[in-house]
Amino acid sequence: xxxxxxxxxxxxxxxxxxxxxxxxxxxxxxxxxxxxxxxxxxxxxxxxxxxxxxxxxxxxxxxxxxxxxxxxxxxxxxxxxxxxxxxxxxxxxxxxxxxxxxxxxxxxxxxxxxxxxxxxxxxxxxxxxxxxxxxxxxxxxxxxxxxxxxxxxxxxxxxxxxxxxxxxxxxxxxxxxxxxxxxxxxxxxxxxxxxxxxxxxxxxxxxxxxxxxxxxxxxxxxxxxxxxxxxxxxxxxxxxxxxxxxxxxxxxxxxxxxxxxxxxxxxxxxxxxxxxxxxxxxxxxxxxxxxxxxxxxxxxxxxxxxxxxxxxxxxxxxxxxxxxxxxxxxxxxxxxxxxxxxxxxxxxxxxxxxxxxxxxxxxxxxxxxxxxxxxxxxxxxxxxxxxxxxxxxxxxxxxxxxxxxxxxxxxxxxxxxxxxxxxxxxxxxxxxxxxxxxxxxxxxxxxxxxxxxxxxxxxxxxxx
Ligand SMILES: Cc1cc2nc3c(=O)[nH]c(=O)nc-3n(C[C@H](O)[C@H](O)[C@H](O)COP(=O)(O)OP(=O)(O)OC[C@H]3O[C@@H](n4cnc5c(N)ncnc54)[C@H](O)[C@@H]3O)c2cc1C
Ligand SMILES: C=Cc1c2[nH]c(c1C)Cc1[nH]c(c(CCC(=O)O)c1C)Cc1[nH]c(c(C)c1CCC(=O)O)Cc1[nH]c(c(C)c1C=C)C2
Numbered sequence: 001x002x003x004x005x006x007x008x009x010x011x012x013x014x015x016x017x018x019x020x021x022x023x024x025x026x027x028x029x030x031x032x033x034x035x036x037x038x039x040x041x042x043x044x045x046x047x048x049x050x051x052x053x054x055x056x057x058x059x060x061x062x063x064x065x066x067x068x069x070x071x072x073x074x075x076x077x078x079x080x081x082x083x084x085x086x087x088x089x090x091x092x093x094x095x096x097x098x099x100x101x102x103x104x105x106x107x108x109x110x111x112x113x114x115x116x117x118x119x120x121x122x123x124x125x126x127x128x129x130x131x132x133x134x135x136x137x138x139x140x141x142x143x144x145x146x147x148x149x150x151x152x153x154x155x156x157x158x159x160x161x162x163x164x165x166x167x168x169x170x171x172x173x174x175x176x177x178x179x180x181x182x183x184x185x186x187x188x189x190x191x192x193x194x195x196x197x198x199x200x201x202x203x204x205x206x207x208x209x210x211x212x213x214x215x216x217x218x219x220x221x222x223x224x225x226x227x228x229x230x231x232x233x234x235x236x237x238x239x240x241x242x243x244x245x246x247x248x249x250x251x252x253x254x255x256x257x258x259x260x261x262x263x264x265x266x267x268x269x270x271x272x273x274x275x276x277x278x279x280x281x282x283x284x285x286x287x288x289x290x291x292x293x294x295x296x297x298x299x300x301x302x303x304x305x306x307x308x309x310x311x312x313x314x315x316x317x318x319x320x321x322x323x324x325x326x327x328x329x330x331x332x333x334x335x336x337x338x339x340x341x342x343x344x345x346x347x348x349x350x351x352x353x354x355x356x357x358x359x360x361x362x363x364x365x366x367x368x369x370x371x372x373x374x375x376x377x378x379x380x381x382x383x384x385x386x387x388x389x390x391x392x393x394x395x396x397x398x399x400x401x402x403x404x405x406x407x408x409x410x411x412x413x414x415x416x417x418x419x420x421x422x423x424x425x426x427x428x429x430x431x432x433x434x435x436x437x438x439x440x441x442x443x444x445x446x447x448x449x450x451x452x453x454x455x456x457x458x459x460x461x462x463x464x
Pocket of ligand 1: 007008009010011012013032033034035038039040041042055056057058059060061256257258259285286287290294314316396399400428429430431435436437438440
């Protein structure tokens with residue numbers, strides 16, 4: 001293996017380059033990014049008075065193999081000292097709200113939350129959980145998240161909790177999203193244990209083994225629920241780019257939009273605006289539709305499959321208020337689609353990460369996420385009497401891919417086409433195997449390991 005071209009310099013492309021860089025088998029890595037900066041959706045505004053505002057992800061989960069994998073990378077990059085951990089005992093971890101019937105409801109948590117009837121729900125959640133064990137397995141190979149949860153836990157939980165959750169993670173509609181691709185743990189729990197409750201208690205199948213390094217171990221000991229970085233999450237791609245630059249084997253190109261790729265005798269020819277480059281292998285970390293637009297006509301079946309992956313556009317509205325303006329404390333609130341079609345939720349950024357507030361004087365930072373950027377200031381639902389002292393609206397076009405039922409088959413078909421046509425091409429990034437930062441980093445690593453045939457992750461069964 002000599003030259004690998006990585007298309008796209010979002011966190012997926014940078015993570016893949018980081019893992020490529022660790023292998024002596026790779027002599028050269030070309031990272032081709034169309035915009036003027038690396039990081040893609042990991043995008044932080046840092047004001048000179050110390051305030052930090054996130055326009056993409058704001059907190060990363062430390063748990064599980066994929067969470068440990070990211071923390072191992074953070075440690076290796078020397079960013080451990082910049083970590084801002086949020087322990088699970090913190091109010092931002094304990095309190096999440098849904099806004100329904102014109103008021104905020106704290107989502108039930110802990111045993112007492114399960115035993116009591118907690119509005120907006122009409123019965124104790126423990127009843128739904130206990131009865132779930134008696135529901136027989138579904139027969140379909142995939143279905144919508146809403147249909148799966150209604151069938152197993154009842155319509156009310158699907159309409160309120162799961163509808164909101166899908167808006168808070170995928171900015172999506174649980175009636176259209178695939179349970180198998182969006183919540184594989186739930187899908188596997190039913191497949192393997194016949195029940196979500198038993199799956200939670202006994203484990204729901206194999207999961208990758210990632211030995212936790214010192215930072216990941218610290219996250220377990222201190223029981224973190226999420227983390228950020230002192231200069232915002234964009235520090236992570238910035239630090240990876242610096243690491244790649246220093247390796248001497250990686251060429252990082254900004255403003256290098258890939259226009260066309262064509263298979264050649266020795267690999268690929270890649271056409272850019274100002275020239276042509278060659279590579280033995282391509283790792284595409286582009287959004288699916290962007291990859292579809294640069295593939296040659298000979299790849300038509302793959303192009304069609306890539307074009308079938310929909311995305312959503314989200315408006316992210318960062319607000320800063322003078323003083324403490326929140327009537328409640330917690331992570332934030334979500335709105336089920338029955339309450340508001342356009343507004344998804346509000347994150348109370350100052351609660352988990354007060355370190356990102358302006359250094360002088362008390363302020364409150366909020367982020368409103370919605371499908372449209374209109375009328376945003378009236379929609380915090382928090383009864384804030386004053387106008388924000390600072391705001392910024394960013395329209396994030398096509399930012400979150402939507403995995404609809406049958407997504408796993410489409411992705412399988414793409415990879416079969418690549419194999420059958422002997423294309424030296426790997427597909428990574430949020431379009432295929434998970435949208436979280438952790439998933440995207442982990443899938444970048446898996447693709448590199450598959451390409452180089454080294455260190456293939458050991459599979460262990462978490463079930464007892
Ligand atoms: C508002 C928002 C909030 C989120 N919150 C969270 C969260 O709290 N936790 C979490 O884990 N995840 C969160 N996510 C999801 C996560 O941030 C993304 O799924 C992830 O960053 C996607 O990374 P990527 O590298 O696959 O794609 P991208 O970031 O889209 O990177 C793709 C790159 O390809 C480049 N590109 C496109 N076309 C070309 C071309 N022709 N040639 C060269 N380059 C090209 C783009 O400029 C871009 O830099 C959030 C996402 C958004 C939008
Ligand atoms: C309202 C819109 C959105 C908010 N965050 C996102 C959107 C679209 C994107 C997002 N949030 C999370 C992830 C990663 C999931 C993972 O597997 O790590 C992504 C892509 C984390 C998350 N945010 C909320 C929940 C319940 C989760 C799941 C994991 C966890 O428990 O941390 C809730 C939530 N998100 C938003 C709000 C306002 C909100 C409210 C409670 C914003």
